[in-house]
Amino acid sequence: MYTLIGTPKARPFRVLWVLEELGLEYEILPLSSNDKAAMAEFNPTGKVPALKDGNDVIIDSVAIMQYLADKHGSLTFKAGTIERAKQDSFTQFICDEIDGALWTAARNSFVNPEDKRVEAIKPILMWEFGRSIRALEERLGGNAYLMGDTCTVPDLLLSHCFGWARSAGFPMDSEMLKAYGRRMMEREGYQRANAIRSLS
Numbered sequence: 001m002y003t004l005i006g007t008p009k010a011r012p013f014r015v016l017w018v019l020e021e022l023g024l025e026y027e028i029l030p031l032s033s034n035d036k037a038a039m040a041e042f043n044p045t046g047k048v049p050a051l052k053d054g055n056d057v058i059i060d061s062v063a064i065m066q067y068l069a070d071k072h073g074s075l076t077f078k079a080g081t082i083e084r085a086k087q088d089s090f091t092q093f094i095c096d097e098i099d100g101a102l103w104t105a106a107r108n109s110f111v112n113p114e115d116k117r118v119e120a121i122k123p124i125l126m127w128e129f130g131r132s133i134r135a136l137e138e139r140l141g142g143n144a145y146l147m148g149d150t151c152t153v154p155d156l157l158l159s160h161c162f163g164w165a166r167s168a169g170f171p172m173d174s175e176m177l178k179a180y181g182r183r184m185m186e187r188e189g190y191q192r193a194n195a196i197r198s199l200s
Helices: 012-022 061-072 082-111 119-140 153-168 175-185 188-199
Strands: 002-005 026-029 050-053 056-059
Touching: 002 012, 012 061, 012 153, 012 188, 050 061, 056 061, 061 082, 061 153, 082 119, 082 153, 119 175, 153 175, 175 188
Parallel strands: 002 026
Antiparallel strands: 002 050, 050 056
16 A cells, blocks of 8 residues: 655645546555655655655655556556657656746745745746647647547646646636646546545
């Protein structure tokens, strides 16, 4: 059985969603990033999430998502294939351009100490986010998922970022991607994970 370390909100929700999509057995140790001392046992930075698999601990939400997908042979293409390379290019783009903009905005809004924030950067981040959305819209085209007919890790990652963007006030000007996000939220794995999140 796996142990998901982190309150199933924010980035830990990504891992929870994968666990539910794959139908895996797990338990939750609901620590937050405010529980620095307790989290340091699993991650020296004190950040959530972490995943315990036996005696081993994996940190970073995207690394955990891909590990679970690889281990259980779902939500991913096989490593070493051209399809996997294309899948990974989506993952990297989302981490760099979408998640990166949102996380930088968060750091400059409430995460960093007040004297370490640059409020003026947020409009620039929103502009960069919009540019990235247009690029994703072009790459998605008429496909159901980023990789065509197959739902993969970057789909879950992107959909989570869309929810984050809404709560952070980032504009989503793409009807195509709004519809894509709604499709992702209709998945049974998301519905189960969201029900657990709502109770936390």
